[in-house]
Amino acid sequence: MHIDLSGRTALVTGSTQGIGAAIAAGLAGAGARVAVNGRGSKSVEAAIARLGAAGGGEYVAAPGDIATDEGAQAVFDAVPHVDILVNNLGIFGPAPALEIEDDEWRRYFETNVLTAVRMTRHYLPGMVERSWGRVQYIASDSAVAVPAEMIHYGMSKTALLAVSRGFAKAAAGTGVTVNSVIAGPTHTGGVEDFVYELVDRDLPWEEAQRAFMRAHRPQSLLQRLIEPEEIAHMVVYLASPQASATTGGALRVDGGYVDSILP
Template sequence: MDLQLAGKRAFISGSTRGIGFAVARTLAGEGAAVVLHGRTPAAVRDAVRRLRAEVAGADVSGAAGDVADAEQVRHLLAAVGDVDVLVNNVGLFEVKPFGDVGDEDWQLYHDVNVMSAVRLSRALLPGMLERGWGRVVLISSESGIDVPADMVHYGVTKAALLALGNGLAKLTRATGVTVNSVIGGPTYSDGVASAVRSIAQDQGASEEVVKAAIAARNTTSLVQRFLEPAELASMVAYLASPLASATNGSALRADGGALVQVL
């Protein structure tokens, strides 16, 4: 299926690896020009090289900056310029007891997971509205609905993203711009893979055995496995395309059936 993204320009925050890189690869494969983002110039340069190698003829550029820092975000936006598609993907996650999460942790998670999307959307959405076309996609999580007891700070920020997307969509009334959220399930991103490898090494087990054991703990999951980043990227690419013109203000599940609540 042609998603009609040729000629569109997309910026994906946190896209040097994991879900963000998978989204960029999918959009580039559909003919969109993509701007990759990471914290450091070195990480961005490496990701740009990898994407060009994986997608022949891809129009790829990059911009670096710490999205937790408002001043760096300002410089980042100046480097990025106008875009047709904004994917608010960047985010932190960790497993940590609620009592051990200090004020500094809460502030960092809010700045990275929530304020990055606020700042990027505030800067880039007006241009889309002026031009009469655009897409904003926010990457949330099933943890924002069914908040894990050992990841409360993460779940709260992902719940905030759902609220942000709901509110921003109301600003697009009677325009060609849409704002939607993707509720992702447990995904085998680079960060998760690194944690699994560490556990496997400590236990003297194989990565695949540990990966399967962890996935099996999610008893509500219908797919009974980790999702792959490319699976979430397919949903994002559709929402970013002209074909999704009737979908606005929605939170679409790509969670492998992990959520039992009906939204």
């Protein structure tokens, strides 16, 4: 399948590293002009330099903390119009369920959910006016199989599924598609250290991650961590003209982690 996104502008929130950077690279590789977002100019410029050196493509800087009104406006000013919006920004971390304070619940909702709502509310009308656009939300297996140690994170990702479906209805019949991508356990920064805290440090990485998955993520049918580029492949497809009939969906790239045929 040849995917051509030439002439399209994409914005990927939280794209200076990890899954977001992989998505930015994938979209740029398909020909899109990609706006890279992070909280500060230095991190964004460094990410653009790495992405350009690794595979070329056209990138623009869109720094700004989109969890704040001021940061969001800075991004809007840097990228007034987009054809493809990927709401990737998210935070996570373990915490005992009964010890999560109100402020932490708010922080997870505002960062993981409200930022995506804010971005969509700004960019979706222009897509509708132009009769073409793609909006995506990077959700998680935790949206469906809520982890006991991260229920505030699971709550935020479950909310994204509702947000995605709701905005898909708002865009019905306009030529704009809205979907969420359910990502499974992924090999991102810091994960290797986490894995080696739980398995034999003398094991080579490939063996270590498989041992980790067997012992701590046995639901996975893939039985290894997902690479960020594998998440990006689904995002690039959903951004393409070939995905024109896919909207309102929650598409899984979870390695079979969720024990269900449908989300």
